[in-house]
Amino acid sequence: MIIAPSILSADFANLAADVKAVEEAGAKYLHIDIMDGHFVDNLTFGPNVVKALRPLSNLFFDCHLMVENPEKYLQDFAAAGADLVGVHIEATKHAHRVISKIHQLGMKSEIVLNPGTSIEFAKEVLPLVDSVLIMTVDPGFGGQAFLEETVSKIAEAEKYRKEHNLNYQIEVDGGINDQTIKTAKAAGATIAVAGSYVFSQNTPEEQIKKLIEASKQ
Numbered sequence: 001m002i003i004a005p006s007i008l009s010a011d012f013a014n015l016a017a018d019v020k021a022v023e024e025a026g027a028k029y030l031h032i033d034i035m036d037g038h039f040v041d042n043l044t045f046g047p048n049v050v051k052a053l054r055p056l057s058n059l060f061f062d063c064h065l066m067v068e069n070p071e072k073y074l075q076d077f078a079a080a081g082a083d084l085v086g087v088h089i090e091a092t093k094h095a096h097r098v099i100s101k102i103h104q105l106g107m108k109s110e111i112v113l114n115p116g117t118s119i120e121f122a123k124e125v126l127p128l129v130d131s132v133l134i135m136t137v138d139p140g141f142g143g144q145a146f147l148e149e150t151v152s153k154i155a156e157a158e159k160y161r162k163e164h165n166l167n168y169q170i171e172v173d174g175g176i177n178d179q180t181i182k183t184a185k186a187a188g189a190t191i192a193v194a195g196s197y198v199f200s201q202n203t204p205e206e207q208i209k210k211l212i213e214a215s216k217q
């Protein structure tokens with residue numbers, strides 16, 4: 001599995017050091033949570049932080065946009081050095097157009113589903129995307145508990161992928177630790193985001209190593 005540490009729980013005063021630590025520990029992705037205070041009840045940062053981190057890291061920058069009308073910001077994220085942009089299907093009226101635009105800008109695309117959104121709602125765009133993010137908590141905050149009821153949706157996304165011979169990755173985000181990562185993997189997830197588990201206990205290096213180990217079992 002690909003481990004994607006989320007900088008939402010990192011030390012913002014020492015962001016460069018935290019990013020370096022997770023890269024050295026074997027993470028391949030860096031999950032960057034963008035919140036606008038409208039789509040979710042929280043504010044984080046924008047493309048300027050992506051741009052500042054870009055020269056410091058070779059990690060794959062996975063930008064999770066929890067914003068209304070994500071189409072407005074795609075160009076800025078591409079210019080900042082994002083490798084992938086994830087847009088919530090609940091946040092745009094034009095998912096197909098947004099995904100096409102992400103590809104035109106040279107980035108990988110991802111469609112994101114809240115816990116309350118069914119796979120059915122995203123079915124038309126599944127053949128177009130590089131990745132599907134199944135939220136395993138309601139988005140907005142780090143440190144929430146993994147919602148067990150999302151596991152069947154991970155399995156559904158994997159079943160649909162196989163049945164239709166599609167190639168998307170299945171990412172999970174929210175409440176991932178050394179136990180829930182195993183549940184998500186067994187259901188079909190291929191990328192695991194982890195925020196508080198990585199940055200809020202011991203060192204990020206130790207925590208990443210534990211996740212890598214757990215995801216191999």
Ligand code: DX5
Pocket residue numbers: 006007008009031033064137138139140141142143144173174175176193194195196197
């Ligand atoms: C939540 C964010 C997550 C968050 C996960 O809305 O999308 O990426 O950082 O945090 P944990 O791993 O603490 O649940």
Ligand code: ZN
Pocket residue numbers: 006031032033064173193
């Ligand atoms: Zn996220």
